[in-house]
Amino acid sequence: MSRTLETLAPILLVAVLLGLWETACRLTGVPAYFLPAPSAVAAAMAQDWALLLGSAWKTLSTALLALAFASLIACSLALIISTNRLLEKAVQPLAVALQVTPVVAIAPQVVIWAGLAHPDRAIISLAVIVAFFPIFSGALTGLKSTDPDLERLFDLYGATPWQKLQRLRIPSATPFILEGHKVAGGLAVIGAVVAEFVAGSGGSQGLAWRILESSNRLQTAKTFAAVIVLSLMGALLHAVLQASEQAILRRFRGR
Amino acid sequence: MSEVASLNAVEVAYPGRGTVLGPFDLALPEGEIVALVGPSGCGKSTALRLLAGLEQPTAGTVTRTPERGQTAVVFQAPTLMPWADATTNVALPLELAGMAKAKAQDQAREALKAVGLENAIGSKPAQLSGGMAMRVSLARALVTRPRLLLLDEPFAALDEITRRNLADDIHRLWDQTRPAVVFVTHNVEEAAYMAQRVVVMSANPGKIAGQTTIEAPLPRPPGFRTSEVFRNAAEDVSRDLAKAMGHIQ
Structure with missing residues (x-):
């Protein structure tokens, strides 16, 4: 199969599905509040593009800020507890509990703690909680997965714990940390959107608010438009993080 | 020649596996290349780790004169920071x-x-x-x-030509400073080519089953691999190894 055909295949599939959807809507006359035709969604996007882009940037910047905070907290915590097995045993169950607790379950309380007048704080905190675990888990695994022979070599040459951390453990953990950030990037967007939903405040003005607002008004085409922008934004963020990961690893390994 | 390191009646036991090495004695004079040959699990690498100070014996003593940084190890894999x-x-x-x-x-x-x-x-x-x-x-x-160089099956993952070239390189480099060398291998011919003394070990627990001294100059002269000295040495080592594995009495 040619490379061009492989690239075109998903585009063609989407085009066919959109064509079928458009045709079905026109033939059946289904009401637009129930299922808008793709042309109606496109029109909504064209009409509200400035508003949608502003909201997308709001959600994206929240997710990126959350990713930065999560990265700082998770990497620091992983560094500290990787040096002490007892500390690791103590922290691990709490970290897992944090990961398996659905963010929607704790969101209302976080909103209250952050202050009802500050939904942004609650949204960022919730997105940090969601993005924390993959980075923490990746960093901790990486810090503990050094080549045992390299460990022996460092011991043989009398390396101090600081030299081992700086020259062996952190570089060994780099691929794991990058992978953790890639996963966490997507989760940070999901966390931010879920938190915007739960905060349920127009003060946040993110994409979730656009979805809530339009669906409450039965403007389903606008809801679809916001969802599509959200998907594209998530895919773009994933692609950027993946490309960055590959570029860094190429430089890191020399190929 | 003064001794760089020695293992004196050392024993190493692990929980659940019992004694894997010893009692085992090995003296390493300055400038000598010693090969340790034996079946898998006979404790060759354990003996090497004792000499490197990376492991402590359960019984017996290890003496090492090199100071920190004067002992070097080459592992089976290159063990480089990628x-x-x-x-x-x-x-x-x-x-x-x-x-x-x-x-x-x-x-x-x-x-x-x-x-x-x-x-x-x-x-x-x-x-x-x-x-x-x-x-x-x-x-x-x-x-x-280093004054003590420990080589743990360094040729295991290499092709024959690379092994031969690297063996000659090791001899050439050894000749510049003449450290004591312990060379662990599974390969009889490699041991006979590399070392002045080949120690054959038996397994469960690892003990000395025989020793062969090879009276030939180092680095090896051209054509050494086809010489009678080499063939005889390899035969002696093979015989010791067969005894160690219980194949002959």
Whole structure:
């Protein structure tokens, strides 16, 4: 199969599905509040593009800020507890509990703690909680997965714990940390959107608010438009993080 | 010749596995190359780790005169830092010992030239062949001019031609400073070629089953592999190994 055909295949599939959807809507006359035709969604996007882009940037910047905070907290915590097995045993169950607790379950309380007048704080905190675990888990695994022979070599040459951390453990953990950030990037967007939903405040003005607002008004085409922008934004963020990961690893390994 | 290191009636036991080595004695005079040969699990690598100070014996004593940084190990795999170029890998022991980075890198480049890798100075491990990576590992071991060099099956993952070239390189480099060398291998011919003394070990627990001294100059003269001395030495080692494995009485 040619490379061009492989690239075109998903585009063609989407085009066919959109064509079928458009045709079905026109033939059946289904009401637009129930299922808008793709042309109606496109029109909504064209009409509200400035508003949608502003909201997308709001959600994206929240997710990126959350990713930065999560990265700082998770990497620091992983560094500290990787040096002490007892500390690791103590922290691990709490970290897992944090990961398996659905963010929607704790969101209302976080909103209250952050202050009802500050939904942004609650949204960022919730997105940090969601993005924390993959980075923490990746960093901790990486810090503990050094080549045992390299460990022996460092011991043989009398390396101090600081030299081992700086020259062996952190570089060994780099691929794991990058992978953790890639996963966490997507989760940070999901966390931010879920938190915007739960905060349920127009003060946040993110994409979730656009979805809530339009669906409450039965403007389903606008809801679809916001969802599509959200998907594209998530895919773009994933692609950027993946490309960055590959570029860094190429430089890191020399190929 | 003074002794660089020795294992004196050492025993090593692990929980659940019992005694894996010993009682075992091995004296290493300065400048001697000793090969340890034996079946898998006979404790060759354990003996090497005891000599390196990376493991402590359950019983017996280990004496080592080299100070910190004067013992070097080459493992079965090149064991290089994949994120660092060849020079940085080789400079590692010097930098860990506190040498200034620029000076350590200069010495590392010299060590790489000595193993024939002047063109790979800036290459990362993934850009090197198996033989080249093992040469970097050897350069890293020799850059500190060790008094005790421990080689743990360094040729295991290499093809025959690379093994032969690297064996001659090790002899050539050894000749410059003449450290005591312990060379662990499964290969009888390799042991007979590399060492002045071959110690054959039996397993469960690892003990000395026989020793062969090879009276031939080091580095080996051209054509040594086809000489009678080499053939006789390899036969003696093979016989000891067969006895150690219980194949002959």
